[in-house]
Every structure is written in structure tokens, then in C-alpha cells.
Amino acid sequence: MMQTRRHFMASSAAATALLGFLPRQAMATVSFETLEAMSASVQLAPDGYPATDIWGYGGTAPGPILRVAQGGRLQRRFVNSLPQASSIHWHGIRIDNAMDGVPGLTQAAVEPGDGFDYDFTLPDAGTYWYHSHNRSTEQVARGLHGALIVEEGTPPDVDREEVFVLDDWLIDPETGQIPDDFESPHARSHAGRMGNLILTSGIFDKTMTVQRNERLRLRLINAANARIFVLGLIGLEGWTMALDGMPLPAPEPLDEVLVLGPGQRADLIVDVTAEEGGTAYLARANEARGAPQVTFQVRGQASLARRGVPDALPPNPGHVIDLSGDSVNLTLNMEGGAMGGLREAMFNGEQVGFRELAQANQFWAFNGMVGMPDSPMATLDRGQIVRLTISNDTAFPHAMHLHGMHFREVLTDNTLGPMRDTLLMDSSERREIAFAADNPGDWLLHCHMLSHAASGMMTWVRVT
Structure with missing residues (x-):
């Protein structure tokens, strides 16, 4: 269901593996278009204010709009001309795991002066985006993001x-x-x-x-x-x-x-x-x-008369979540933050109190674990249906993003809401989502309030 302002304010109160990859031996023979992360100075603030030093793809913020036809292939040579290691995550794409851009999970971070070839097909039409996934709190805030548009074969009738x-x-x-x-x-x-x-x-x-x-x-x-x-x-x-x-x-x-x-x-x-x-x-x-x-x-x-209600966009294929059979039931409890009730949690292999966590600049926990765990939250067989209950036992909203797969919210009548990849949860909410574990690999699950992810709110699932 759509979340309206009324609902939001009220609650505030209280893939299948993708084909088409070149073999490693052939990669060097392909000339990819470059997508360079670099420093630049741009006029972000109104005239009269100084220009701002940013980090941007191609020296702009946001970066260039990338457009690919549905079923087409995106090939970019990422070049890192920044003073920090970096990577690119292609947010919302049913992607091959090796292309997902998560340092420490799917690839090594690209060091300054180095590059990485991103090469993948895009099975789903829609509005997506790309952004840095290393030191994201800083790098995204400095401008490392841009739009990725996957165009339908038959676009809607618009001007x-x-x-x-x-x-x-x-x-x-x-x-x-x-x-x-x-x-x-x-x-x-x-x-x-x-x-x-x-x-x-x-x-x-x-x-x-x-x-x-x-x-x-x-x-x-x-x-x-x-x-x-x-x-x-x-x-x-x-x-x-x-x-x-x-x-x-x-x-x-x-x-x-x-x-x-x-x-x-x-x-x-x-x-x-x-x-x-x-x-x-x-x-x-x-x-x-x-x-x-x-x-x-x-x-x-433009015209003397208005048009009628637009036709629906063509659906993306292959997103089937069937709750009639067996499913894997998981829970994720979010705790911590200011005004939260977190007393202690596992951090760096030890059970420590909240005061010690705060001294380490870590404030949030998933299922009693602070930060990225060594082992996955769950290991799933390919094709399994997963029902994940998420509880927000904190004083703040969180935007939970699942990499590599989309999900639907399970509503109170056991029907399914719209397909999403990011779920906005208000304080004290308890929601359930369901997804098909149909894309093999190690997939991140984290809060997209990027400061929250950096201070504890990250975990991952493995699809075998």
C-alpha cells in the first residue's frame, strides 16, 4: 500500500543469476566507457555564495544520467581519481553478485588511481540509481551518486x-x-x-x-x-x-x-x-x-483537453513471491540510538555495554549484533521464499535496503504490497516482508540512513 503523510505522521507519533558476462580472458579486449570519480568545484548554493568542492562521477553532482534499454548491458570502467578507496553500488538492480559493488562482501574497494570493470545486464525497466558504497556516509554526501534509467520497450504516452x-x-x-x-x-x-x-x-x-x-x-x-x-x-x-x-x-x-x-x-x-x-x-x-x-x-x-487516466506501465518479468507453500521465517530486531533501550550488544566478538559502544561511535544493533557480522544472518537455498519480520525498537525511522532482490510487504490480511527494494519503517513499527531468494550470492541488508549503517546497522544473507 502507498504510505501517505497521514499514515507516516500517525506512526511517527506512537534473481536469477544474470547471463551475458564476458569471460575474464576477454575483458581486456573490450573498451569500456569510463565513469571517473573525481574532485571538482561546482556552484551548489545560490549565486553569491562560494562554489563547493565536491566528489562526483565525471566531476558533476549528481553524476551523469545513465540510460540503458531493458535487457541491455551496462559496461563502465570505473576509475578512482579520489584520495580514498571507493566502489559503485547499482541500487535496485537484480545484478550478478560480483558486480554489486560492496567492498568486503562482493569486491575489494578500488584504491586511488586504480579501476574496476562493471559489466552486467539489466533485466528490469525502471528508475534506479548508482552511488559509492565505500565510506558511504562521506562519499555519497560529497556527491558520488547519479541516476540509472532502464527504459521500457514501450514507453508511456507522455509529452x-x-x-x-x-x-x-x-x-x-x-x-x-x-x-x-x-x-x-x-x-x-x-x-x-x-x-x-x-x-x-x-x-x-x-x-x-x-x-x-x-x-x-x-x-x-x-x-x-x-x-x-x-x-x-x-x-x-x-x-x-x-x-x-x-x-x-x-x-x-x-x-x-x-x-x-x-x-x-x-x-x-x-x-x-x-x-x-x-x-x-x-x-x-x-x-x-x-x-x-x-x-x-x-x-x-499543450492541448485544449486533458487526457484520461494513464495506462499502467508494463510489469517486469520474473518477480514471483508465492506464500502458499513453505517459507523460511526470519526476524530482524533493530535496537539502539539515542533515547533507545539498548543495554548491551555483541561488538568485535565481545558482549559490551551501550556506554562502551557509544565511546566507539557505534550506536545501533541488528539482533543484538553491532556492525557487519562475519557470518550471514541466514543461509538460504536458491528459490526459497523468505518471510522476514522487522521490528523497529528505536526512537527513529530507518530505511531498510536489501541488495540483489526485491520484496513485498506482507499486509495484515496476508496479501502482498507493492514490490520494493527499500522499506521505510517508523519508530516502534513492526512490519513483515517476503522475497524469493532467487539471486545467488552474498547480499547486504542495511539501513540507508547512511550514518546508521556506519554505526551498526548492517547485516547480510547468503543465497547458495
Whole structure:
């Protein structure tokens, strides 16, 4: 089910292995296009403020939009021109495990001056993104992320498409620079690293011209370290078409608001209903007075009449979760953080108290374990259906992201919600998800509030 602002605020109160890889011997003969992580200076803040030194793919923030046809193949030579080791995670893709980009689990981090060839097919159409997965709290916050669009064979009937990467940056207004406090105990133990400059695709106060009755496809990506975006439409009528890249069975009218946690995406189709000469907005609703995320100036008229409800996007194949048979039942309990009840947990092989954990700048636990364990949370046979119950026994929301596979929430009537790869859970919530363990490999499961992951909220599952 869609999570509305009303639901969110109320709760706040209380793959199959992929084919097409070249053999190792042939890799050296292929000339991949380069995707370089590098330092650059860009004007993020409004005019009059200093430019900001960022780390970006191709020297931009966000990085270039990568577009591939569904079933096509992405080949990029990642070149690391940064002063730190890095890697790229392709968020939401049913990918071969060796291409998933998680240092220490699927590959070694790429050292400064070195490179790595990413080569994989893309079985699912939809809105995805790519970002650093080494020292992510810092590297994503410095700008290492971009949109990855996998295009359907038959696109929807729209006048145009826009990709909006939503992000917040923590900027010193005097210097225009990004503060180096990426390991701040407050950010780690509370809601995460929050920025003071909110941008859309790297632009402050993004404004664009549209026409009355024009139909737009909006691809929305929350690339923020921790910020939850609660979005509404003004002067627009819209439908949610897909979540986390996966098409909904039928368009859902966006009558209230859309909630996007870190890492989540949504595809909207919107019609411009504001009068010619007026203004429409994609607006943030979770601020005291609201604020525009994108401003649309209505100039001219695309047609005299509006179109009807759009057709659903074509479904992605192969995502079958059948709860009628046997399943593996797992539990994941989230504990810790400020104002939490965590007294002690396993850390570095020892049972230690919360005070000692805080001194080590570690604040969160999964099932009594702080940080990435040596052994998987579960070892699963390929094809098994997994039912995972997640309890958020903390004072803060968390965005739980599963690599390599999508899941559905199991609703109270035992029906299944939309296909997702990231689940936003509020404080004190208990939710159940189900997924088919159909993609072999070692897959990360972590909170996408990146400061939370860095301070304890990571585990993994193995699909044999």
C-alpha cells in the first residue's frame, strides 16, 4: 500500500543469476566507457555564495544520467581519481553478485588511481540509481551518486520525461564547503546527517517551464543521506506508476502525499492543471510552511483537453513471491540510538555495554549484533521464499535496503504490497516482508540512513 503523510505522521507519533558476462580472458579486449570519480568545484548554493568542492562521477553532482534499454548491458570502467578507496553500488538492480559493488562482501574497494570493470545486464525497466558504497556516509554526501534509467520497450504516452534527484547537502554558508564531520556522534546516534541546502538534480530552487494540459513523467530519486522527503502536488494532477523501479498493477492517484525515504524512488505521471500564466509545484509537505521542491511556470497550452487516466506501465518479468507453500521465517530486531533501550550488544566478538559502544561511535544493533557480522544472518537455498519480520525498537525511522532482490510487504490480511527494494519503517513499527531468494550470492541488508549503517546497522544473507 502507498504510505501517505497521514499514515507516516500517525506512526511517527506512537534473481536469477544474470547471463551475458564476458569471460575474464576477454575483458581486456573490450573498451569500456569510463565513469571517473573525481574532485571538482561546482556552484551548489545560490549565486553569491562560494562554489563547493565536491566528489562526483565525471566531476558533476549528481553524476551523469545513465540510460540503458531493458535487457541491455551496462559496461563502465570505473576509475578512482579520489584520495580514498571507493566502489559503485547499482541500487535496485537484480545484478550478478560480483558486480554489486560492496567492498568486503562482493569486491575489494578500488584504491586511488586504480579501476574496476562493471559489466552486467539489466533485466528490469525502471528508475534506479548508482552511488559509492565505500565510506558511504562521506562519499555519497560529497556527491558520488547519479541516476540509472532502464527504459521500457514501450514507453508511456507522455509529452516529456524529467529525472529529479532529490538531495540535501550540509554546507558551511561562510565558506561554501562541506564540513568534514562525517563521523559526528550526534548524526550517528540520532536521525542521521541532515543537510541545510536542499537541491533537485544539483540545482537550488529548480524552476522549469511547462504548458497547461502537458503530461509529464517524473522520475524521483531520494539520494539524501538521511532526509525523508514528503512530497505533494500543487497545480498538478498525478498518479504513482512505479515504486523503487517496479511498476504498480494500476496507476494510483496521488491525492495526498508521497513519502520517499533515503534510497527510495517513485515514477509519477502528472498533468499540468494550473492555469496558463500560473505556477505549479512539486512541493515538500513535511516542513512547517511547506516549500517548493520544483517550480513549474505554466506558459502556453499543450492541448485544449486533458487526457484520461494513464495506462499502467508494463510489469517486469520474473518477480514471483508465492506464500502458499513453505517459507523460511526470519526476524530482524533493530535496537539502539539515542533515547533507545539498548543495554548491551555483541561488538568485535565481545558482549559490551551501550556506554562502551557509544565511546566507539557505534550506536545501533541488528539482533543484538553491532556492525557487519562475519557470518550471514541466514543461509538460504536458491528459490526459497523468505518471510522476514522487522521490528523497529528505536526512537527513529530507518530505511531498510536489501541488495540483489526485491520484496513485498506482507499486509495484515496476508496479501502482498507493492514490490520494493527499500522499506521505510517508523519508530516502534513492526512490519513483515517476503522475497524469493532467487539471486545467488552474498547480499547486504542495511539501513540507508547512511550514518546508521556506519554505526551498526548492517547485516547480510547468503543465497547458495
